[in-house]
Amino acid sequence: xxTVLHVEQLSGGYSPKRAIIHDLNMEIKEGEMIxxxxxxxxxxxxxxxxxxxxxxPHRGVVTINGTTLEEDVELYRSSYTYVPETPIxxxxxxxxxxxxxxxxxxxxxxxQFSQRAEQLLERFHMTKKRKAISAHLSKGMKQKVMxxxxxxxxxxLFIIDEPFLGLDPLGIRSLLxxxxxxxxxxxxxxxxxxxxxxxxxxxxxxxxLDQGRIVAQGTxxxxxxxxxxxxxQNVTTxxxxxxxxxxxxxx
Amino acid sequence: xxxxxxxxxxxxxxxxxxxxxIIPYIRYMMMSGLPVFLSLFxxxxxxxxxxxxxxxxxxxxxxxxxxxxxxPLLCYSPLRTFLREADVIYLMPMEHKLSxxxxxxxxxxxxxxxxxxxxxxxxxxxxxxxxEGYIGIWFAVILLVLKAFNAYSGxxxxxxxxxxxxxxxxxxxxxxxxxxxxxxxxxxxxxxVLTIVYSVCAVALxxxxxxxxxxxxFPWRRLIDEEKFTIxxxxxxxxxxxxxxxxxxxxxxxxxxxWLIQLVPYRKASTFVYLHLITFVRTEIGGICxxxxxxxxxxxxxxxxxxxxxxxxxxxxxLFFSMLVTIQSGTLRSAHRHAIWKDIFPLSVTxxxxxxxxxxxxxxxxxxxxxxxxxxxxxxxxxxxxxxMLAIVLIFPLIRAMQLQSALRKAEELD
Numbered sequence: 001x002x003t004v005l006h007v008e009q010l011s012g013g014y015s016p017k018r019a020i021i022h023d024l025n026m027e028i029k030e031g032e033m034i035x036x037x038x039x040x041x042x043x044x045x046x047x048x049x050x051x052x053x054x055x056x057p058h059r060g061v062v063t064i065n066g067t068t069l070e071e072d073v074e075l076y077r078s079s080y081t082y083v084p085e086t087p088i089x090x091x092x093x094x095x096x097x098x099x100x101x102x103x104x105x106x107x108x109x110x111x112q113f114s115q116r117a118e119q120l121l122e123r124f125h126m127t128k129k130r131k132a133i134s135a136h137l138s139k140g141m142k143q144k145v146m147x148x149x150x151x152x153x154x155x156x157l158f159i160i161d162e163p164f165l166g167l168d169p170l171g172i173r174s175l176l177x178x179x180x181x182x183x184x185x186x187x188x189x190x191x192x193x194x195x196x197x198x199x200x201x202x203x204x205x206x207x208x209l210d211q212g213r214i215v216a217q218g219t220x221x222x223x224x225x226x227x228x229x230x231x232x233q234n235v236t237t238x239x240x241x242x243x244x245x246x247x248x249x250x251x
Numbered sequence: 252x253x254x255x256x257x258x259x260x261x262x263x264x265x266x267x268x269x270x271x272x273i274i275p276y277i278r279y280m281m282m283s284g285l286p287v288f289l290s291l292f293x294x295x296x297x298x299x300x301x302x303x304x305x306x307x308x309x310x311x312x313x314x315x316x317x318x319x320x321x322x323p324l325l326c327y328s329p330l331r332t333f334l335r336e337a338d339v340i341y342l343m344p345m346e347h348k349l350s351x352x353x354x355x356x357x358x359x360x361x362x363x364x365x366x367x368x369x370x371x372x373x374x375x376x377x378x379x380x381x382x383e384g385y386i387g388i389w390f391a392v393i394l395l396v397l398k399a400f401n402a403y404s405g406x407x408x409x410x411x412x413x414x415x416x417x418x419x420x421x422x423x424x425x426x427x428x429x430x431x432x433x434x435x436x437x438x439x440x441x442x443x444v445l446t447i448v449y450s451v452c453a454v455a456l457x458x459x460x461x462x463x464x465x466x467x468x469f470p471w472r473r474l475i476d477e478e479k480f481t482i483x484x485x486x487x488x489x490x491x492x493x494x495x496x497x498x499x500x501x502x503x504x505x506x507x508x509x510w511l512i513q514l515v516p517y518r519k520a521s522t523f524v525y526l527h528l529i530t531f532v533r534t535e536i537g538g539i540c541x542x543x544x545x546x547x548x549x550x551x552x553x554x555x556x557x558x559x560x561x562x563x564x565x566x567x568x569x570l571f572f573s574m575l576v577t578i579q580s581g582t583l584r585s586a587h588r589h590a591i592w593k594d595i596f597p598l599s600v601t602x603x604x605x606x607x608x609x610x611x612x613x614x615x616x617x618x619x620x621x622x623x624x625x626x627x628x629x630x631x632x633x634x635x636x637x638x639x640m641l642a643i644v645l646i647f648p649l650i651r652a653m654q655l656q657s658a659l660r661k662a663e664e665l666d
Contacts, residue, residue, distance in 0.1 A: 054594055078597035088591055090526065092502045092533040097512075097525075104522040105596040113517075133533075135502045 001029040003066075004079075004156050004188035005051065010060035012050050013212075019058055020046045021212040028157070033179065033189040035199045037238075038209035039246055044192040045085065047209070048161055051190070052082055064157055078106060080157040081150035085165065085192075087142035091135035095126055098134065098145050099152055106153035113152070120148040123174050139166040147171075151178055158182065160191040164198065176202055200238035208245055216245050258348055262355040265333035276489035288571055292550075295564070299557065304377050313382035314436035317375055322429045324368040325397055328405030331481065332356045332474045339471055346469050361402045368398055382436065386443075390435055393450075397428065400454055409473050410466035420460060427453040487535040490582050501535050508532045522598060523606035530586045531614055540579050540614075544621050547572030552625035562636035565626050569619075569640050570647075576618045577651045583611055584655060604659045608652050615648035 005028040013020035021043040028034050036044050049055045051062055053069040053076065061068060064079040081102075089098060096117070103113040121127045124144045134142065143166045150158060158179070164172050179189055179202065193199045199206075206223050208216040216226045220238060227241035228234055235241050280286075307313070332353070334342075342349065372391060379390070386393075404424055411417045431453055434446045483501050511532060515525045531537040551572065555565040584607060587593065593603060623644045630637055 052595060054591070074597045074599055076597075077595065082595055084591070090530070090587070090590070090592075092530050093526075097529060100517070101522060101526055102596075104517060104519055104525060105592075105598060107519045107597075110517045133502050133504065 001031065004028050004030055004032075004064060005190065006061075006063045006066075007051065008061045010047070010050060010057055010062060012055055012057040012059070013046065014055070016058065019212065021050070021209075024060070024212075024214060026207060026214075026217075028188040028190060030156070030186045030188060031183055032205065033183050033191065033203045035203035035206040036190060036192040036209065037194075037196065037199070037206055037242060042209040043212035044209055045161060046212070048082075048159055048190070048192060051159060052080070053077070079155055080159055081106070081153045081155050083143075083146045083150045083158075083160045083163055085162040087139065087146045087166075089134040089137075089142055089145060092133065094131050094133055095121070095137070095141075095145050095148075096130040098149055102149040103152055106155070108153060116152055116154075117148075120151060123178070124148055125170060125174075140168055140171060143167055144171055147175055147178075151182065154182070154185075154187070156187055158187060158189045158191075160189065162193055163191065164193060164195050172198070196239045196242055197237070206238065208242065210246055216241070258345070258352045259355060262333065262352045266359075269333060273485070273489070276486075280489065295554075300374075304381070307378070307381050313378055314433055317379060317382070317436045318429055318433040320371060320375060321368070321394065321432050322425065324364070324371055325394060325432065326401050326425045326428050328360065328364060328402045329481070330356055330360045330405065330409070330474070330477065332478055334471070334475050334478050336475060338475070343471065349469065357402065357406065361399070364402075365395065365398050368394065379436070386435065386438065393435060394432075397431065397454075400457075401428065404457060404461065407461035407466065409470045409477075410468075412465050412467060416464055420457070420464075423460075424457055427457065484535065487539055487582075490585075501538070502533050503538065505532050505537070508537070519598070520602065521606065522596065523603050524610045526587065527583055527607060527610045528614075531580070531583055531610070534586070536579065536582050536586065540576050540618055543572065543576050543579060544618055547576065547622045548625040551622060552628070555626040556628045558629065558633075562629050562633040565629055566636050566639050566643070569622060569626060569643055572622050573619045573643055573647050576622065577615050577647065580611055580614050580618065581651065581655065583607070583614075584659070600663060604656070604663075607659070608656050611655055612648050612652040615651055616644075619644050619647055 005026070007024055007026045010024040011019045011022050024047060026034070036047065038044050046055070050057050051064075053062075053073075064076055067076050067079070069076045090101075093101065099117045099120070100113065103117070108116070121130055124147070126141065126144055126148070129137065129141060132141075134145065137145070143163070147160075147163060150160070160179075163175055167175065176198070179191075183189060191199065191203065200220055203220075205219055206217060207214055208223070216223055218226070223238060223241045224235050227244035231244035233244065235244050303311075333356070369391075372394060401424070408417050408420055408424075411420070431446075431450045434449055438446070480501060487501075509532070512525070512529055515521050515528055531540075547568070551565060551568050554568045555562070557564075560567070623640055626637075626640060
């Protein structure tokens with residue numbers, strides 16, 4: 001399978017003198033969903049910002065579909081869509097206009113946009129809100145707009161930061177169903193989340209970050225095995241593995 | 252918990268902090284050309300007004316003009332409370348102790364709006380003396396009483412639970428007040444007793460309505476929203492003169508301009524045209540431009556019609572308002588300056604800048620063209636002046652576009 005995201009020896013942070021993430025290596029292939037997990041301040045969002053190209057790395061290389069940001073900005077950016085942790089919308093745009101704006105930016109053909117937008121609005125129970133101005137939406141609805149916009153563009157890589165925050169159970173289910181669908185269609189997904197009980201059923205592999213370093217990675221089985229060895233206990237869930245690895249060896 | 256005197260102290264602290272915050276912006280405004288223009292405009296107005304007073308035409312509608320000018324000043328009752336979102340949590344528990352706080356706001360707001368009313372009345376007075384009104388100084392006293400009643404009405408309307416009731420009552424109040432002012436100004440057409448009866452009945456009717464309708468004791472949400480709206484409008488105005496701290500935009504759908512948005516073609520190269528055009532239409536950037544175009548259009552018409560300075564007055568007026576509207580539309584460039592999507596969407600910086608310049612130039616062409624239209628009384632003659640005006644319409648947006656392009660390039664180099 002083709003590699004979509006390739007991160008090599010990535011170090012970086014807000015200050016050029018102090019790195020927050022250190023020598024990260026990761027690879028995501030087509031049709032893979034990777035869970036990026038770690039406590040607050042572990043470096044998950046910083047890693048994501050480096051991949052997005054919002055921060056300049058101190059060291060290392062990030063490529064999406066073999067292209068770096070420096071080589072071709074437009075090609076690099078058109079390869080991913082991003083759902084931020086906190087919904088960032090243009091206050092004056094309606095839900096429908098947001099979708100249209102994203103589709104225009106990503107060069108989605110108009111017929112495809114109309115059809116896909118209808119499907120997404122229906123799936124996320126937002127049809128009645130299509131003409132609503134973003135500033136007047138609830139946090140959960142704003143998050144749905146972010147997710148719909150990301151799904152609309154159908155890129156090779158989805159970068160999703162804490163997608164479940166503010167979503168109702170129906171929204172969470174719709175999102176997960178859609179993620180499975182895009183994964184099956186061959187897109188790669190990098191998702192950061194604290195809802196471990198949910199992501200353990202959906203992600204193919206996990207990367208656990210602590211203080212900017214990868215402390216464990218692999219499939220769920222690999223993670224449970226590593227945690228069991230680390231804590232000398234029988235670890236059966238991702239949540240327990242998380243505690244075991246990051247809580248002084250206690251599951 | 253603060254005692255009532257502490258609450259009054261809090262009001263003064265907030266007022267002081269607000270004053271401190273806006274002083275730098277007032278300084279920037281003073282350094283701009285606006286005070287000079289306003290002075291020139293004032294001089295021109297005084298000149299025209301004195302000429303009018305010397306020879307008022309027999310059919311001149313003094314009473315109607317008086318009613319049109321004075322009614323909004325009489326009815327408009329703003330209320331600066333300096334309340335904030337967090338007050339819902341921190342001040343709400345002591346709502347019953349806030350009368351002192353509110354009293355300060357009411358006194359200050361009433362004082363300011365009354366002074367404005369009196370200032371305009373003073374200007375109107377010489378014209379009034381030549382009209383049909385016979386009650387002299389008592390007219391001023393009646394206006395003051397009505398002003399106090401309107402301040403009371405404004406507060407009662409804020410307390411109303413349903414927005415529709417509030418809107419309907421406000422419209423009724425404005426219409427009734429217009430009728431009262433007109434009746435007092437047209438004393439030869441209405442009998443004195445009838446005018447008094449009408450005025451008392453109108454006030455009594457409104458008073459009864461306020462008494463009958465369901466109200467909240469303290470309209471927190473409405474006062475906070477009103478305060479936010481005032482601040483945003485003020486900062487939008489200051490944004491003309493300097494880079495003002497980011498305030499969330501006031502968003503209005505403006506259905507009558509929605510067709511403009513529909514004109515943007517669906518294609519990648521128009522992404523930021525689409526975004527900026529919506530921003531222009533729905534935020535105060537466009538709102539202020541629309542008001543400026545209406546005001547500028549009126550002034551341009553008046554100046555062109557009077558052929559002030561042999562027609563060059565209209566040229567100067569068009570130039571000035573073109574500058575004002577383009578300064579205002581120019582704030583569009585900073586509307587999404589910090590938007591993360593600029594660095595996420597697959598559009599190069601050059602393309603984004605090109606689209607911004609394109610949309611701003613287009614908006615400026617439309618606005619300046621509309622400003623030029625009311626100068627039609629001059630189009631028959633004064634060829635030089637008309638040519639200069641056409642040059643302004645055609646060239647001014649291009650100059651602004653070049654300035655924007657250069658500013659964006661410099662900003663990019665600095666980044």
